[in-house]
Amino acid sequence: MLPILLLLLPVLSPAAAWIPVEDWESGNVTASVGESDQCVCHVYLPDTTFPADRVYHMQQVSKDLILDVDIQMNKLVSYGGKLEIYLKDLQDLTVRVAMLESSPDSYIKLDFELLRIELREFEALVSQLKDSLNSSSPMFDSLYTEIQNMTLIVNQLETYDKSNLEVIRIEFAKLQRKLEECQKDQEFIKPDIGNCNHTGIMSLSKPTVVQLNAHLNSGYEYGGWGKDSKPLRGYESMYFYGAYTNPSVHDFYLYSDYETLILRSAFKHHDIPNGWEGSGNNYIVHGNTIYYQINTPFSMSKLNLTSSKYDYRVIPAASQKFSYSYSDKQNLDFAADENGLWVMYASVESKGKIVLAKIDEKSFGIAKEWKTGVFKQMAGNAFMACGVMYATRSVDLNTEEIYYAFNTKTRTEKHLNIRFQKFQEKYSNLHYNPTDQKLYMYNNGYYVSYNVRFNRE
Structure with a gap:
């Protein structure tokens, strides 16, 4: 059979397929034989072709309308x-x-x-x-x-607000008197930074309760806060904070200054990795390094805040049987003062009494030790100031007392009766900072601080 070639003249548009065959007039279809013996059909469409261009225009208009x-x-x-x-x-x-x-x-x-x-x-x-x-x-x-x-x-x-002016005057006068009292109190205990030419602590100011912890949760009752006791240049205003729902240590927050601490805007967060988590809450920051207690193995540990390098040292005599009265697992208590870095612990050999040890910062070892007369489990906490260890205990729900002092220079001890107010009954961290001569307390979830007044007679 000869191949058939269908030629559409003029060229059919797609709309031609819509015209039924029966509508084609017979005169519009002709046939002939091509040069190669092919059968060629010629179809001529009528003038009334389908308006494809208008349909296309309508489609575009519809799309634009749908988009609108x-x-x-x-x-x-x-x-x-x-x-x-x-x-x-x-x-x-x-x-x-x-x-x-x-x-x-x-x-x-x-x-x-x-x-x-x-x-x-x-x-x-x-x-x-x-x-x-x-x-x-x-x-x-x-x-x-x-x-x-x-x-x-x-x-x-x-229009009924006339009485408010008198109320405002009265309240402003009260506020002014409070500010004057506060100013007198600050002048009364004006710190003499770095000077240890005194006979010890004479008194503490009223507590300054800053606010609830940065988690805004009173359930975070264990933890600590404060400043670097030997800050690097440029970090003199830095604050640290860490808090937990149990006596553990697994992360720290750093704040560039007091305002960012209040605003809870930390510039760095250290999440302690597995194997380096701590326990107890008597940690401090000293020389851009956080010193805290770990249990595996039971030892003192440190974290460099710049290099994020960890290290630990075991104190063979230190025991996990003795903790402060307010919280469990507070076996190693770190402190810093004008004379350097310290750690306090109790041992079986000391029969539960606090052993005071001076830490060699370079070797991270124990340089010297002193045995004190304080039973650790009877004390609420302890801290160092100008080479003297001070121990505290509870008097009542709202009152704490510094009742004991041990002088490392003279190797003498003294019983004291220096009472100060507590915001709440229990606290898990109390340490002295020699850069501003303040005591920093983490009191049941709240930031609390005290100005320290020394006897300079």
Whole structure:
């Protein structure tokens, strides 16, 4: 059979397939034989072809319309979310205005002005939403009415605010007196940094309770905070903090200064790796290094805050049987003062009494030891200041007492009765810092500090 070649003249557009064969006129189809004995059919389409170009145009228009609809829908969703936020804030404002209505005399002029500013902002936001949607609705009308009503209430309440001026004067006078007392207290115990020409601690200031720990959780009752007792240049203002729900040590936070500590904005977080976790909470930072206790093996450990290098040293005589009265596992207690770095522990040989040891910072070993007369389990905690070890104990729920001192220079001990206030009954970390002559206490989840006054007679 001869091959058949179908030629469409003119060239058929895709729309030609839509024309039924029975609609073709017989005169529009002719046949002939080509040069290569091929059968060639010629089909001539009528003038009434399908309007494919118009269909294509309609398709493009439809796509553009669909895209516009999607954009408008997204706007509606966005405005809906914003409107929910504005409604919630407006409800909060309604509550605040109701509080003003109930006791207008307890608020000052600034409160009213702030409310008026916020009401004006809400009115502008509602107008913006209304313009964006290019429509009006009962919801917008209701919002406008509520905002206007609250504005009237605030303006009326402010007219009854005359008594606040006298209240403010009284409160300001009270605050001024407190500031003067605080200033006198600070001058009374003005520190003489680095000077140990005294006969020991005379008294402590009232406790300064900074705030709840950086976790904002009172369940973190174990831990410690404070400053580097021998800071590197540029880190004099650095603070450290670590807290846990049990007497363990598994991470530390570092803050560049006091403000970042309060704002809980740490510049570094050390997460202690497996095998180096500690126990007890009597750790300190000294020379850009954190010294703390580990249990496997039971030894003193240190972490360099710059290199993140760990090291440990075993104290053969130290025992895990003796801890302070407020917390378990406080077997090794690290301290620092004007004379260097120290560690305190109890042993079986000392029959549970505290052994004071001077640490050689270079070799990380024990340079010298002194036996004291303090039973560790009877003490709340202990610290060093100018080469003297001081031990504390509880007097009552709100009072602590420095009751014992051991002087390493004279090898003499003394019984004292220096009482100071506690914020809460128990605490897990108490240490002295020679750079500001303050005691830092981690008191049941709170940052607490004391100024130390020495007897310089």
